[in-house]
Amino acid sequence: MIPIDSTQALGAALRAARKQLGLTQADLALAAGVGVRFVVDLEAGKPTVRLEQVLRVIDALGGRVRLDGLAGAPAETTRHGA
Template sequence: MTTFIETPQHLGEIVRKARKALRLTQPQLALAAGVGVRFIVDLEAGKPTVRLENVLRVLQALGITLKASGLDDISEDPGVRA
């Protein structure tokens, strides 16, 4: 399934729904992702200034991948940098 994320609040909703679907508490997700519980609370609340590095850790812990689309001129080979 592909979901388009356009706001920090929408990202927070997705994280919360995924966490609950996996039957994880916020402290359990924080431990799995290597972040603090406060970070999970802020992320799920849609705080716009959360650290991207930690967002990626949380998404990975939930089994969610992040994909950029609409960028036809960027190589799909992750080893190639523009």
């Protein structure tokens, strides 16, 4: 698991995952149903991206969001769109 504590850390993690999968930014944008500019901004750590689109990109990369340490949070996580 990768700890994410900033928009820059999230962008770097998603960029690394995309490259590991051999995808271009355009490939990822198409798979996630978002614009290429969104992927560029997300990977650059832009702090004003839309959460719904971020979750679509994470899902397109085969990832999932998991929150740890939150009081009252459900123990089980679900994949976006599932």
